[in-house]
Amino acid sequence: MKLIKILNVATYAGKIMLENGGETYRVEDVVCKICEAYDAEISCYATITGIMASATSKNGEHEAQIIRVKYRRINLDIVHKINDICRNCSQYKLDELSIKLKEIEIEAPYSKYLMLLAHAFAAGSFTLLFGGNFMDFVSSSIIGSKIFLFTYYFSKFEINVFFKNCIASSILTFFAVMYKEFNLIDNLSANITGILMLLVPGMTLTNSVRDLIAGDYTAGIARGVEALLIALSLATGSGFVLAILL
Amino acid sequence: MFNQSFIALVATYFFGIILNVKGKKLIFASFGGGLAWYVYIFSISKNIDNALAYFLASIALTIYSELFARLLKTPVTTMLIPGLIPLVPGGGIFYTMLYTVQKDTNSALFKGIETLFAASALAFGIVFVSSISKIIKDIRKGNIRKIK
Numbered sequence: 001m002k003l004i005k006i007l008n009v010a011t012y013a014g015k016i017m018l019e020n021g022g023e024t025y026r027v028e029d030v031v032c033k034i035c036e037a038y039d040a041e042i043s044c045y046a047t048i049t050g051i052m053a054s055a056t057s058k059n060g061e062h063e064a065q066i067i068r069v070k071y072r073r074i075n076l077d078i079v080h081k082i083n084d085i086c087r088n089c090s091q092y093k094l095d096e097l098s099i100k101l102k103e104i105e106i107e108a109p110y111s112k113y114l115m116l117l118a119h120a121f122a123a124g125s126f127t128l129l130f131g132g133n134f135m136d137f138v139s140s141s142i143i144g145s146k147i148f149l150f151t152y153y154f155s156k157f158e159i160n161v162f163f164k165n166c167i168a169s170s171i172l173t174f175f176a177v178m179y180k181e182f183n184l185i186d187n188l189s190a191n192i193t194g195i196l197m198l199l200v201p202g203m204t205l206t207n208s209v210r211d212l213i214a215g216d217y218t219a220g221i222a223r224g225v226e227a228l229l230i231a232l233s234l235a236t237g238s239g240f241v242l243a244i245l246l
Numbered sequence: 247m248f249n250q251s252f253i254a255l256v257a258t259y260f261f262g263i264i265l266n267v268k269g270k271k272l273i274f275a276s277f278g279g280g281l282a283w284y285v286y287i288f289s290i291s292k293n294i295d296n297a298l299a300y301f302l303a304s305i306a307l308t309i310y311s312e313l314f315a316r317l318l319k320t321p322v323t324t325m326l327i328p329g330l331i332p333l334v335p336g337g338g339i340f341y342t343m344l345y346t347v348q349k350d351t352n353s354a355l356f357k358g359i360e361t362l363f364a365a366s367a368l369a370f371g372i373v374f375v376s377s378i379s380k381i382i383k384d385i386r387k388g389n390i391r392k393i394k
Contacts, residue, residue: 076327079323118264121256122263129283197332197336246348
């Protein structure tokens with residue numbers, strides 16, 4: 001078996017995991033496990049934007065690979081599936097493993113319409129949780145679905161998360177204040193907070209902490225700063241609109 | 247309190263869909279969200295300090311996630327991230343900004359610090375439980391470093 005082929009499959013698995021929101025220590029773990037299952041010695045270093053790995057085979061061959069990860073999205077199902085496959089990757093031949101990984105990567109996420117509903121009801125439920133009534137639920141569901149449509153069509157552009165979140169939070173604040181102006185809702189802050197929950201960096205915060213625990217300081221701090229900046233951009237976006245309209 | 251926890255459970259369920267959690271994991275993750283919110287509300291009703299309540303809720307949620315992640319053979323994050331979402335202080339971000347806009351600097355500073363503390367409390371809850379679970383895992387695997 002060629003060493004470069006093993007390394008290619010291993011880093012490919014790591015890349016998919018990193019793109020879909022796995023922690024970096026788990027990515028390193030996946031790359032190492034796959035290489036070790038095929039008798040190659042490996043050292044791997046991953047950050048949130050790339051993977052570097054070098055492998056040595058038993059008869060002294062040496063190969064290295066660098067993968068750059070540019071796009072990141074959230075799909076925890078893919079993280080689960082790759083984790084699952086790599087727990088028992090020694091069962092598969094290398095080609096089978098590579099085909100399986102490709103299948104996982106192109107697997108469809110939940111459909112657009114279900115996502116729309118989920119955004120709407122999540123925003124609505126959070127508004128109820130923060131003390132809204134039925135009208136608040138309805139209005140924040142409508143605004144939540146608008147936010148989904150915005151982020152969905154905006155994700156076609158390669159634009160940083162900070163700008164995107166800033167615009168999204170100013171849009172949601174604008175609509176909520178408008179609804180309040182026309183007396184459709186009474187509890188403005190429950191509305192805005194509920195919809196804001198769709199955008200808060202909960203995932204980044206969790207992954208940052210888990211990376212720091214695992215001793216991955218570079219990735220942990222990078223994610224921590226990302227979470228802080230997202231929170232600041234949310235505050236900026238909604239504060240800007242509030243300052244103008246209130 | 248149960249009503250609120252149920253709403254938190256539903257919210258976590260829908261947020262799990264946004265994060266693409268599928269099948270049985272989605273159900274268990276949403277129960278985690280409900281549990282975390284229940285612990286938080288319960289602690290608040292017993293006059294426990296806000297940051298400490300976040301810490302307790304985060305501990306309860308992380309224990310739940312570590313247990314069920316092992317049962318369902320899935321990464322801990324699949325359970326932990328959806329469940330943590332209701333606790334993330336999105337309200338704090340908004341109120342800090344609202345008071346700043348209203349030129350009420352005292353309240354803004356107070357809210358800002360409270361938000362920062364809440365986020366840190368969540369983080370430390372995860373650190374606390376995950377470290378203990380790692381110690382337990384190492385002991386069970388016999389993976390203990392010898393001290394010279």
